[in-house]
Amino acid sequence: MNKINHQIRPVFPFTAIVGQEEMKLALILNVIDPKIGGVMIMGDRGTGKSTTIRAIADLLPEIEIVKDDLFNSHVSNYDLMSDNVKQKLQENSKLLTQFIKVPMVDLPLGATEDRLCGTIDLEKALSEGIKTFEPGLLAKANRGILYVDEVNLLDDHLVDILLDSAASGWNTVEREGISIRHPARFVLVGSGNPEEGELRPQLLDRFGMHAEIRTVRDPSLRVKIVEQRSQFDQDPLFCIETFKEKQNELKTVIISAQSNLSSITIDYDLKVKISKICGILNVDGLRGDIVTNRAAKAFAAYQNKSEVDVEDIKKVIILCLRHRLRKDPLDTIDSGTKVEQVVNDILN
Template identity: 65%
Template sequence: MKSYHLIKKKKNYNHKFLNTTFCDKDKIRQAFPFTALIGQTNMKLALILNVIDPRIGGVMSMGDRGTGKSTVVRSLVDLLPEIQVVNEDPFNSHPNNFDLMSQNVKELKKKGDKIYTNFIKTPMVDLPLGATEDRVCGTIDIEKALLDGTKAFEPGLLAKANRGILYVDEVNLLDDHLVDILLDSAAGGWNTVEREGVSIVHPARFILIGSGNPEEGELRPQLLDRFGMHVRIKTIKDPISRVKIVERRSQFDRFASNFLIEYQYLQDFLKNRIINARGSLKEIKIDYQYKVNIAELCSNLNIDGLRGDIVTNRAVKAFVALNSRKSVIDKDIFTVISLSLIHRLKKNPLESIDSNQNIIKTFKSIFGYS
């Protein structure tokens, strides 16, 4: 009897722990608040603009080790709005948009069957460097397909990241063929898996975010060009800012719950700005002359292809929407132009001017600034 009471008492204690202490621990495990980050203004802006308009094409950030590249990306999770998905669907299928549905959901819709849905947080999936192609794309069980005549598909990371974010740390160390797969899926919005005559196609629309240290190798130019925006991150040199960063990190590590509460208002405010910007994005119009100026800018910088033009136009509209305006001004284009074009410039070892300064100089000449 004595041992029974001990067990029962321990069980009650665990129940209490699950309702209180576990919640506190769960909060401690949350990411560092996005609004509490110091510096890295361009990186934060690029991420926000891609959340507002995923068609911008993702973000590639390159910088020194220990500059918080991963911290910035993972802190974005709490700002992502919830999405409506079909219950028990491994592809996060949209209940109404056919472009974001899996084949099974499409068939249910055509039959007129009732579809049950729920809301989940926008998924963020980390892709490890050692991931295989099957882990990324998914696999088909050929044996089951031949015996039962059914397409037994085990979804990969691309399926889990659909309608969310796929983050690749040290993307410059990832095998080129995997980078090709990621970029093709991110651009096309679909993932196709074929094996022994069996083919599976599912939606794979996600924001691709990569980070890396240039000392460990650069991405091939043709791959780098596929990222919508590029950010160069440098170590902060200002002693006061460095001290402030260390203090905030220490405070978060020691009193995470209180720290999160302190920044909750700013987090909610920014989240609402992003949601409102998403809703008003279709209303933003760019004057024809601004489009011509952007095209002339890309042409004068000798940028190959038209991705630079497209990304810049989309980024400008997202930035205007973020600032709750309807019309574009020169400053909006100036703010996003380097993020959209700097990685598309051709490298000339004999060029004395910095790439960013070259963009600014060309911008000023086209827009009539001295």
Template identity: 65%
Template sequence: MIMGDRGTGKSTTVRSLVDLLPEIQVVAGDPYNSDPQDPEAMGMEVRESITKGKELTVVLTKINMVDLPLGATEDRVCGTIDIEKALTEGVKAFEPGLLAKANRGILYVDEVNLLDDHLVDVLLDSAASGWNTVEREGISISHPARFILIGSGNPEEGELRPQLLDRFGMHAQVGTVRDAELRVKIVEERARFDRNPKEFRSSYMAEQEKLQQQIGAARACLGSVQIDHDLKVKISKVCAELNVDGLRGDIVTNRAAKALASLKGKDKVSAEDIATVIPNCLRHRLRKDPLESIDSGLLVIEKFYEVFS
């Protein structure tokens, strides 16, 4: 979840992720980007093909970045069943929606705080189960919908429903740059991009490839990263003393600290890693007055140093 001032590059940053993440293996021509190795991320047609012993064509592709428009209908998001075709031809004629396209990819909702309640409910269901089920006139079709949910917005335009806010693992706040020199640098870089986008991208290619390799190595080593029991206890103590509802805060902080340690090339989580990620993991989970904006994270940092000192 990324909240901040207008014109600070939130959407640009999110859309750039596709070029940094490793390519994935998918079954060619499958609308759900089915994983040929993982049954939990396969559509029913692919499963049936494997059961029948058919050979699958596998291709490497970039992960999908799917934009969810604010005005989208539920049918556009979830998909539709052609009832007439189902009744006349006896087949389950399903037209996949955005959730199908987002499977194993990123589902991005700009201005997420303005999203209609009925679409929020759909996202909650899919995010919780990893599956999307469409039911019409007694016909039911399910498909995998495991995606990274990223939302962005301006807090001045309204807050999120608590149920949806809690689903976001981390919450980043983006502020407008105040340093005049840095603002000029950003303006100049934007002008350079407008003049020659290809040359601009080429100038950052080496840095981008280095970052891609770092992320690839971190993903490969993530499973071996350890976090000491006493650090886990301290994380949970911070959550308990801040009156964080539920256990998602504990779980996400542990995961984020491991991910950061792996990105740094370490095999063990340190207190410094936890200090870096814990404000983003907890600031949006604090009990607060409904009229207040989301805490800046200072309260979380203060409690962190109190518990970890």
């Protein structure tokens, strides 16, 4: 048996999670292609949202970063590098690297803008002429996952900053004429309970995917979930060892999908059909079209295919569009069902 560091709190294995297939698929696709734009998970309390998100981060292969860099800089990709590392490269300095687990950063509800974006030490800048940057959570989350629980209760201003950074891949901090910019590429995962209020539609639209999860009603499945959790709580190391093979298999599939993603093709006719569905559903803007194309390619890569087919689109399109429909208070049909009806009309 491999040695496991007892200092680190064991994480429930991703492949041991029973049910909630929609949430698991959305997370896997965002990990394969972070440009999908993150996922918003809405559902009842106690349905394993936090457990699943921590489990996907723990499953991912380690990443190589420049040693002692505050931003988890990539050693060769300019878009994932801090200015400091770029400068060292230009000076032909030797860069030492290390492997770390994919960062998994929690944004607490009471976080301030400084805590999120980082701060510039003005005193040092003015007295010594040195730009000293105290990194925030966006810096720590670079090349990882940023998780916001109860995102619908978070200050709208902070949600705006989060979504802007997630979309651009950069965070800029400006104070008193001093400006610092650093990479902030992360998979943004938000979760919330609809009973505690909805997100504004213009903010909701910025999340690439939207997964809805419900409490499992089937008694035998509920028993299985409870037993699985009890087994983990009693002997986490045994549970981790039991699912080790499945975890490694899924990890291999994800790594393979990440490397094959750029070669996946999607037929022009299918692109037209995706846009036709978005048009019939009155989806504002083109985000819905773009995200559906990306997610379908990521799913095809996950299935080890070279080309997107109709089934791939059917599998992901509800996740990509259900939160982009205009809300009609008199509507009795669920938005997911509405998307499904149109999809079946166009794609069958």
